[in-house]
Amino acid sequence: QVQLVESGGGLVQAGGSLRLSCAASAFSYYVMGWFRQAPGKERAFIAAINRVDSNTDYADSVKGRFTISRDNAKNTVYLQMNSLKPEDTAVYYCAASSRSVTYSRRQARQYNYWGQGTQVTVSS
Helix, strand or coil, X not given: CCEEEEXXXXXXXXXXXXXXXXXXXXXXXXXXXXXXXXXXXXXXXXEEEECCCCCEEECCCCCCCEEEEEECCCCEEEEEECCCCHHHCEEEEEEEECCCCCCCCCCHHXXXXXXXXXEEEEEC
């Protein structure tokens, strides 16, 4: 059974750091991404990484503060979040695509598997 298991969310003060993990089981992904959804807002793209060449992409709002990486041996992707701001508060979702990129890595429809979400809260 395909699963994406997220971990690493929590409460942190502004300026602090957190690292999210997303472990994929039972399949190999082509690309994995992170999205987030704040209360009352739509789910938004954060970052993505290709399995084969590690090519990455970031939303402008997190560029320079967040880093996405992967460990193929563990079939796991990480999101290192530094210099966190209160506006980063959201539920963070990892997503994986078992198919080659057809749409954009920034679009939710590219991904056919989703994690359960993990809460990140940044206090001011």
